[in-house]
Amino acid sequence: MSKKSNPNEENKNCFTKNEIDFLNKNFYQLAGTNEKIDRTRFRDLLTDDFEIDDSLLMDRVFRCLDLDSDNYINHDEFMKGMSILLKGSIEEKMRFCFRVYDLNGDNYISKEEMYQMLKNTLIRVVEEDEDGVKELVEIILKKMDFDHDGRVSETDWYTTIEKDNLLLEAFGQCMANEKAIEKYLLPVFDECETEESPKKLLNFPHFNLNQFDPRNKRRKEICEIYTKGLTIPVVKPRKPEVVEKESEEETKEEEEAVENSG
Numbered sequence: 001m002s003k004k005s006n007p008n009e010e011n012k013n014c015f016t017k018n019e020i021d022f023l024n025k026n027f028y029q030l031a032g033t034n035e036k037i038d039r040t041r042f043r044d045l046l047t048d049d050f051e052i053d054d055s056l057l058m059d060r061v062f063r064c065l066d067l068d069s070d071n072y073i074n075h076d077e078f079m080k081g082m083s084i085l086l087k088g089s090i091e092e093k094m095r096f097c098f099r100v101y102d103l104n105g106d107n108y109i110s111k112e113e114m115y116q117m118l119k120n121t122l123i124r125v126v127e128e129d130e131d132g133v134k135e136l137v138e139i140i141l142k143k144m145d146f147d148h149d150g151r152v153s154e155t156d157w158y159t160t161i162e163k164d165n166l167l168l169e170a171f172g173q174c175m176a177n178e179k180a181i182e183k184y185l186l187p188v189f190d191e192c193e194t195e196e197s198p199k200k201l202l203n204f205p206h207f208n209l210n211q212f213d214p215r216n217k218r219r220k221e222i223c224e225i226y227t228k229g230l231t232i233p234v235v236k237p238r239k240p241e242v243v244e245k246e247s248e249e250e251t252k253e254e255e256e257a258v259e260n261s262g
Contacts, residue, residue, distance in 0.1 A: 014087045022188045027078045036072035049083065049184045050176035056120050057174045062102040085176050086185070090161075093168060093175060098157045100174045109152040111137055117171040140170060147163075 015023065027051055030037045030045060037045075042062050046052040052061065065081040073081070084096050102115045113139045122133055144152045144160045144167075151158075161168050169175060176184070 016188075017172050018188050022185070023079065024075075024081055027075055028204055031075075034072075036070075036074050037078065042073055049180065050174060051180045052173050052174050052176070054120055054174075055118075057100060057172045059118065060103065061174050064096065064099045086181055088175075090165065090168075094158055094161050097168055098154055098176055101171045107154060109157070111141060111150065114152075114171060121172045143167075169193065 025220065027037070027260050028035070031042045039062055042065075043058045046058050046061060052058055062073070063069075065075050065077050065079075068074075084092050088096065098109070101109050101113065101117065104110075104118065115133060118136055119130065119133045121134070141150070141152070144156050146159055228247075
């Protein structure tokens with residue numbers, strides 16, 4: 001009989017212990033006694049901490065993370081979602097963004113869906129008119145639609161992003177940027193700082209637990225100094241004090257002998 005695996009094991013492996021503790025604490029703060037995060041509280045998290053403010057895309061992120069479609073984010077869904085939003089690989093991010101942009105879930109991003117997402121972003125941010133949005137849709141579709149069927153399939157999407165990662169959020173922000181991630185995880189860094197000891201500072205793997213920790217550069221410098229070894233200054237040994245005393249006594253005896261002989 002195979003051993004039953006922990007449902008959170010895969011998610012937790014990408015986080016440090018302190019990060020797991022922080023995420024657990026953050027989850028229960030948002031979930032309250034219900035132990036599930038509702039749509040409103042999760043949207044607040046996306047807006048306040050991850051700087052995602054497009055209403056349509058916030059709703060899509062919530063739906064994509066709500067795996068059991070019960071209109072709540074449970075603990076397992078939260079950890080899986082944070083593993084993608086905070087530390088996802090480019091492949092994980094490509095799959096997630098495609099699901100977000102596939103508004104009707106038919107495994108294609110249609111021209112209508114592109115128009116709807118870009119209209120929300122461009123008209124709100126740069127006051128682009130509808131004709132301008134339609135022109136942009138045609139430009140993007142021409143760039144992404146490799147099989148020329150008038151829509152973007154998963155294969156089209158992956159091929160496009162592999163060639164140009166900057167198009168990952170072509171239809172609007174649905175991922176946290178590095179600055180937002182660093183700010184969100186700052187309490188974890190502060191906790192690590194108070195727990196650090198000289199022994200931990202000299203343990204190089206400790207520095208690289210999180211790529212966004214702003215103190216890693218200084219820690220690495222400290223580690224390299226101690227790894228290479230410190231140069232100990234050469235100190236010349238002093239003459240034993242006993243020898244000096246014996247020399248003084250011999251000098252006094254010689255002086256007395258000279259006086260007596262005189």
